[in-house]
Amino acid sequence: MTAKKEPWQDWKHITKLDPDKPITESALETIIESGTDAIMISGTQNITGKNVSHLISLLKDYEIPKIIEPATPDAVIYDAVDYLFVPLVLNTGDLKWIVGKHVDWIMTHEIQWHEVVPEAYIVLNPDSAVGKLTRSNTALNTEEVIAHAQYAEKYLRIPIVYIEYSGTYGDPRLLKRLSGILDEASLFYGGGIDTKEKATEMKRYADVIVVGNVVYTDIDSFLETV
Amino acid sequence: MTAKKEPWQDWKHITKLDPDKPITESALETIIESGTDAIMISGTQNITGKNVSHLISLLKDYEIPKIIEPATPDAVIYDAVDYLFVPLVLNTGDLKWIVGKHVDWIMTHEIQWHEVVPEAYIVLNPDSAVGKLTRSNTALNTEEVIAHAQYAEKYLRIPIVYIEYSGTYGDPRLLKRLSGILDEASLFYGGGIDTKEKATEMKRYADVIVVGNVVYTDIDSFLETV
Numbered sequence: 388m389t390a391k392k393e394p395w396q397d398w399k400h401i402t403k404l405d406p407d408k409p410i411t412e413s414a415l416e417t418i419i420e421s422g423t424d425a426i427m428i429s430g431t432q433n434i435t436g437k438n439v440s441h442l443i444s445l446l447k448d449y450e451i452p453k454i455i456e457p458a459t460p461d462a463v464i465y466d467a468v469d470y471l472f473v474p475l476v477l478n479t480g481d482l483k484w485i486v487g488k489h490v491d492w493i494m495t496h497e498i499q500w501h502e503v504v505p506e507a508y509i510v511l512n513p514d515s516a517v518g519k520l521t522r523s524n525t526a527l528n529t530e531e532v533i534a535h536a537q538y539a540e541k542y543l544r545i546p547i548v549y550i551e552y553s554g555t556y557g558d559p560r561l562l563k564r565l566s567g568i569l570d571e572a573s574l575f576y577g578g579g580i581d582t583k584e585k586a587t588e589m590k591r592y593a594d595v596i597v598v599g600n601v602v603y604t605d606i607d608s609f610l611e612t613v
Numbered sequence: 614m615t616a617k618k619e620p621w622q623d624w625k626h627i628t629k630l631d632p633d634k635p636i637t638e639s640a641l642e643t644i645i646e647s648g649t650d651a652i653m654i655s656g657t658q659n660i661t662g663k664n665v666s667h668l669i670s671l672l673k674d675y676e677i678p679k680i681i682e683p684a685t686p687d688a689v690i691y692d693a694v695d696y697l698f699v700p701l702v703l704n705t706g707d708l709k710w711i712v713g714k715h716v717d718w719i720m721t722h723e724i725q726w727h728e729v730v731p732e733a734y735i736v737l738n739p740d741s742a743v744g745k746l747t748r749s750n751t752a753l754n755t756e757e758v759i760a761h762a763q764y765a766e767k768y769l770r771i772p773i774v775y776i777e778y779s780g781t782y783g784d785p786r787l788l789k790r791l792s793g794i795l796d797e798a799s800l801f802y803g804g805g806i807d808t809k810e811k812a813t814e815m816k817r818y819a820d821v822i823v824v825g826n827v828v829y830t831d832i833d834s835f836l837e838t839v
Binding site: 473477479482489490493494498500503505530531534538541542544 | 761
């Protein structure tokens with residue numbers, strides 16, 4: 388890591404909430420008081436300005452840092468959030484997930500660039516919604532994943548490399564390799580973290596772990612991941 | 614422009630030499646003594662390690678800054694050059710010109726990252742070799758070109774936006790618009806500069822003009838572009 392500049396670079400645990408899934412106000416309060424560092428509003432399917440706005444309205448009285456991670460230009464909302472984490476998918480099979488949607492977004496929005504943090508996703512679960520939607524080449528071997536990560540860090544100089552196993556637990560050995568190779572970008576890991584053991588294992592290598600689904604299935608297990 | 618850090622950020626005129634085209638030693642000497650700021654070794658067709666090496670060997674006793682701009686991983690040579698300007702093509706129709714060839718390069722070379730400068734190309738001449746090879750969408754309107762340039766500058770934070778009309782002279786009004794919008798990236802222009810008037814016109818808006826073909830067709834006209 389280079390000299391830390393942004394508050395997000397001190398985070399260790401992010402909770403990802405899906406605006407397409409209902410959540411009670413008491414569950415939300417439990418999450419916010421859990422010790423997680425930030426709430427990321429993100430999802431792959433049925434993400435609309437309306438359901439994103441609704442989730443933001445539920446969060447608006449809490450001081451926890453809030454991030455929107457838009458899947459499409461339509462879901463980009465700036466009010467009442469601290470950051471826009473805007474992904475590109477390095478191993479996509481479709482240009483629009485690297486440059487197309489981004490150009491559409493720039494043409495249709497007044498962008499607050501100081502809130503924007505680019506994320507370079509490498510999507511590794513072929514059965515996930517994000518893997519299918521982005522037609523990602525998930526069959527990368529370790530050396531290929533490393534080369535993609537170096538491309539993001541050294542060539543594009545993107546500050547976040549995000550290893551996304553969305554819905555399944557990934558290979559800690561891959562994260563270990565990546566953590567030894569990346570020295571400027573922050574390494575984010577997301578996918579299948581639903582116990583304290585998995586959270587501890589992945590956090591050993593990743594700078595930040597992102598926990599999502601278990602919030603909706605087992606809030607007590609979620610609390611153990613923090 | 615932000616605070617200048619790299620010597621290349623002071624350049625105004627680059628001469629692009631194609632390793633696939635023969636050049637005499639006296640023509641080379643004329644070019645080097647012309648006042649051009651740097652020699653860029655670059656080409657789209659028939660670029661091999663061998664012809665690149667040959668051109669580098671002809672240049673090796675001159676102190677002028679030398680750049681390789683590789684079109685394929687095979688043509689990447691580090692010896693005796695000062696920089697590698699490594700392009701991606703923002704408006705390509707084929708992923709390999711944004712991420713594929715770059716990953717291949719990273720997997721097969723020991724990269725001297727401190728020599729690497731990324732360039733974000735926007736290719737606008739449909740009849741050029743580079744336009745055809747990269748299947749670029751050259752039919753962008755001005756607003757679309759601007760959005761691509763902002764994507765490169767603000768999102769990817771690439772230090773060079775390169776407007777490439779390869780072989781034909783572009784629209785100075787487009788360059789004027791871009792020069793008013795970019796404030797961190799250097800604006801490079803290449804294509805059809807073969808007179809003092811065209812050089813002066815494009816240099817008014819571009820930080821750097823790149824002059825190529827006229828070297829091979831009319832060396833006296835080339836000298837007027839400097």
